[in-house]
Amino acid sequence: MASVKTLVVIVGPTAIGKTAMAIKLAQHFHTEIISADSRQFFKEMEIGTAKPSIEELKAATHHFINSHSIQTLFSTGDFELQALETIQNLFRKHNVAIMVGGSGLYIDAVCNGLDKLPDIDLNVRESLNERFQKEGIPFIQASLKEYDPEYFEKVDQSNPQRMIRGVEFFLSTGLKLSSFLTSSKKQRPFTIIKIGLNMDRSLLYARINNRVDQMIEAGLLEEVKALRPFRKYNALNTVGYSEIFDYMDGSVSLKEAVDKIKQNTRRFAKRQLTWFRRDETTTWFEPNQTQEVIEYLKDKV
Structure with missing residues (x-):
């Protein structure tokens, strides 16, 4: 060999x-x-x-x-x-x-x-987690689909934390997480x-x-x-x-x-x-x- x-x-x-x-x-x-x-x-x-x-x-x-x-x-x-x-x-x-x-x-x-990803605003994360607890996964799914449809198509859409990651990244940086995962x-x-x-x-x-x-x-x-x-x-x-x-x-x-x-x-x-x-x-x-x-x-x- x-x-x-x-x-x-x-x-x-x-x-x-x-x-x-x-x-x-x-x-x-x-x-x-x-x-x-x-x-x-x-x-x-x-x-x-x-x-x-x-x-x-x-x-x-x-x-x-x-x-x-x-x-x-x-x-x-x-x-x-x-x-x-x-x-x-x-x-x-x-x-x-x-x-x-x-x-x-x-x-x-x-x-x-x-x-290497930019830092996330922890206040954004906390706010999203609170809304997830109140409104459930449909809110997170809809937000991610709007902000980063490419990541939305790839991610496990039954996993709220993975989706929250995409939403918080966009709200914190104004950039799509998907663009960093493929660059x-x-x-x-x-x-x-x-x-x-x-x-x-x-x-x-x-x-x-x-x-x-x-x-x-x-x-x-x-x-x-x-x-x-x-x-x-x-x-x-x-x-x-x-x-x-x-x-x-x-x-x-x-x-x-x-x-x-x-x-x-x-x-x-x-x-x-x-x-x-x-x-x-x-x-x-x-x-x-x-x-x-x-x-x-x-x-x-």
Whole structure:
């Protein structure tokens, strides 16, 4: 194998089979996996984030699974620094490292770097958070769509804190956050190869619906109930948790909450695909094409 250090990045929508592909590649290249899933960092969130199973975690060493608490602030910039340090350590032992995840901002942070952003007016942030508490997520969505439609299209629209970030940035600086996220690219001291996974949309949506049913059977209600005292934390403002909190508040039935999780997850998957398809350096495969991916990588790593 060549001595060049290569980061193989596996991207794609939720429930597509990224974890299974990453494990097979890690085993083939005798290396380890860096998770770039912004929810799987948090050790308190297990079922609703579809983390790798105990068996999967044993099959290959994973980094950034259960690595942080929901009570700890862990930004995209933090991930960039810590992931690059982990990659550097892995390259002391291996020529190949695998990064896998569906969080486009986190993957871009590692591959391209983040721009240094202007300071935010904390009074603006506090005011937006107060309005969010009073008026709910529609106000934040409408504001972001007006001020920064490009960021609105990319962001997880069920995550109020991510959207508040875009609104507060515009109100504080008069500039669009989206323009800062795409303006420059840092050179990394290793080769990056991106593999995208996709499949027929109807089959993907069926997998998503089935996964949500499995989460409910596995005890998602009990998990969310235990996390209720922490619901103010940003990590829990996300699909699979927000809807169950609504059910516990009595605003929707359990069936409505589950249907909403499925709908919001399907929408999230669609946005993920839109995000990842904009990168022309990504080569696309179906999730069952492990051997084809290995053949594709054979002459490149």
